[in-house]
Amino acid sequence: MTTEQKHIPVLLSSVLAALGDIQGKTIIDCTFGAGGYTRAFLSRGASVIAFDRDPNVLSDVEHIAAKYGDKFRFVPKTFSHISEIDGPVDAIVFDLGISSMQIDVPERGFSFRSDALLDMRMSVSGMTAAELINNSDVNTLAQILRDYGDVNRAGVLARALKENQPKTTFELRKLIHNIKDVAPVFQALRIAVNDEMGELQRALSAVPDLLSCGGKCICVTFHSLEDRIVKNKFREWTTPLGDPRMPILQPAPFSLIKTALPDADELSDNTRARSAHMRGVIKSC
Ligand SMILES: C[S@@+](CC[C@H](N)C(=O)[O-])C[C@H]1O[C@@H](n2cnc3c(N)ncnc32)[C@H](O)[C@@H]1O
Incomplete structure (x- = not known):
């Protein structure tokens, strides 16, 4: 069984709708997991550079690499290393938190429902x-x-x-x-x-310079702490530049994309979607 069968991607249709036509585009998937998002991007004609810090994802990486060749590249590092990618890219996507494979494997020590060494390291x-x-x-x-x-x-x-x-x-x-x-x-x-908040802050700081004109950043968050970091960054990027007391302000470097929450069908199919929240921004030209 590949991990694809164990993790149901959350808010995938909303993420795809927010990205629009991705044929021929380059997308960074910051959180490969079981490759649910990456597969969806590749099958719609995009090239993907995927990051994950968990070495257990490598069997899915190999499956995808065999199918998509040089349209797919995997970087086995934390996503704050996106700053090392040669841009520009057309989209950067984060599906934060842990995967079902991490929480459901007792030996990883993430779950209080089974007894195991107190580990909790994604990497x-x-x-x-x-x-x-x-x-x-x-x-x-x-x-x-x-x-x-x-x-x-x-x-x-x-x-x-x-x-x-x-x-x-x-x-x-x-x-x-x-x-x-x-x-x-x-x-x-x-x-x-896992220094989750530090990782997110550092990765988001690299986003504006990495995105092409019209490029998008989409984040799916699962709790209020990470959602607050994303919301504050997006607010900063979508605020017009200059002194607000002066009549002429420069337009904001980004504008907001409509946010999304899971609908009733997704919630009944996947309890992990419960607290998910998608936010996005598009870079102005
Ligand atoms: C919710 S899962 C992603 C699921 C994926 N979108 C899919 O559809 O299969 C989150 C993944 O991100 C990885 N991850 C979390 N924080 C990370 C970080 N700072 N750097 C790299 N990978 C990270 C985790 O190891 C996990 O595999």
Whole structure:
């Protein structure tokens, strides 16, 4: 079974509608995953440069490379490395967060529903969540829990983490007395382990210079923290340039594309689509 059968692409039809005709265009897919978006772009005549930090995606990469040859290139790096691509490109697409393959494989340590080592690394290298707890002081841990999980009584939990040094998902779960808080704590540690917010900020900073005139940037987000980063960047790019007190302003470098949410059919087919939100911008000429 390839990973294509395990991950249902979220908001794909909205992303394709926002991109319009992509025949002959070059698209950067920043989050290859199971290649759902990449396959859709290639089958509509685009060339794709895809990024993913997870080495487990390589079997899908090989399938696609065999079928599409030099129309497809894969970069096994974090997407903040898009700044190293020779532009311009016609579109840059982000489908953020983790894939079903990552959350559904217990040994990856992302899920509180099965017992495994507390890992949570998308790239399978660097510091695990257990090591992050081990190496951080109480204040840093409390900040992570507060900033990335909006966790109540973050200081108390941070102290409990340091005292108990959980090594597995179930050991961590046991320390979180209020079961309602389990998901936000796991989310906070996952975001910190993978530097998800830093990656997104750095990648978005590279977008304006990389896009061609009329080029588009489309982001699908899954929680309010990443959505806020995207919304603020897009607001900055779509604001006319110059001093707002002066009568003549230069037009904004980008304009907004209509946002999209999953419809009832998508929500009933795919629970992962629940909190998805698509935003896009188009570069002015
Ligand atoms: C939601 S999945 C993408 C699914 C894909 N659109 C599809 O249709 O199959 C997100 C993927 O992005 C990857 N990813 C997340 N953050 C990344 C980053 N900063 N750099 C590179 N890959 C990243 C994850 O490893 C995961 O495979």
